Amino acid sequence: MSEELSPGDRAPDFDLTAADGSRLSLGDLEGKKAILYFYPEAMTPGCTTQAIDFQTADDDLRTAGYAVVGVSPDKPESLARFAEQEGLSFPLLSDPDRSTLRAYGAYGEKQNYGKTITGVIRSTVVLDADGTVEHAFYNVKATGHVAKLRRDLGLD
Numbered sequence: 001m002s003e004e005l006s007p008g009d010r011a012p013d014f015d016l017t018a019a020d021g022s023r024l025s026l027g028d029l030e031g032k033k034a035i036l037y038f039y040p041e042a043m044t045p046g047c048t049t050q051a052i053d054f055q056t057a058d059d060d061l062r063t064a065g066y067a068v069v070g071v072s073p074d075k076p077e078s079l080a081r082f083a084e085q086e087g088l089s090f091p092l093l094s095d096p097d098r099s100t101l102r103a104y105g106a107y108g109e110k111q112n113y114g115k116t117i118t119g120v121i122r123s124t125v126v127l128d129a130d131g132t133v134e135h136a137f138y139n140v141k142a143t144g145h146v147a148k149l150r151r152d153l154g155l156d
Contacts, residue, residue, distance in 0.1 A: 004105035005136040011036075011127050012103035016071065016093040019079035024069065024091055026131055033134075034067045034127045035149070038106035039142075040120040042074045042082035042092070046142030050122070053146035055088050064155055066126075071095050071106075073120065105138065124149060 005011075015025040037054065039047045054061075054068050061068055068090040072079070079092040093100075098120075101107035106123040109116055122142060126135040126149075135152060137145075150156045 004138055005125055005133045007133055007135060009133045009136075011125070011131045011133055012100070014093075014095075014100040014103070016095055016100060017076050018094070019076055019083045019092045021076060024093055029067060029069075029127070030131065031129050032067045033065045033129055034069060035061065035124060036069050036071060036104065036127065037124045038071050038101055038104060038120060039122055040072065042072055042078050043085070046122075047072070048082075048086060050142040050145060051082070051086055051088055053143075054090065055086065057146050057150060058090055060150070060155055064153065065129075066153075069093060071100060071104075073098055073101065105136070110139065126153070 011026055013026045015023055018024050039050060041047055058068055070092045073096050074094055076094045079094055083092055095101050098107050101120055104125055106121050109118055110121050121138055122140050124137045124140060125133055128134050
């Protein structure tokens with residue numbers, strides 16, 4: 001079971017392969033505010049809705065100084081298809097061993113249709129430009145989460 005992050009925590013380091021085959025690490029985000037969102041599986045209905053919502057908000061989030069990054073256990077090839085299919089302009093990172101998901105508290109036991117299972121916990125962690133956690137949201141809903149996040153960040 002992974003431990004959830006809290007505001008004020010230092011963001012765990014990561015170095016993951018992106019959909020385009022490049023690498024992205026926490027250090028690459030240094031000096032930028034970032035929204036890391038963790039989702040279970042590309043091309044599923046909920047994850048597609050959430051990705052499209054982030055894409056729709058991406059210009060406003062960029063203008064406010066935030067870089068959006070999606071993380072899932074999918075292989076880079078699947079993420080590339082997903083990004084192309086949905087017209088996503090932000091990086092999608094592959095975490096097949098789930099080490100980053102665990103480090104960010106986004107992997108563990110959760111409820112799915114009344115059953116307890118182990119898997120990716122839909123989560124969003126907002127980092128300041130120094131890599132410190134500003135907000136950490138766990139067990140978020142795919143639908144409506146980005147709108148709530150925008151309100152929480154004072155962007156609406």
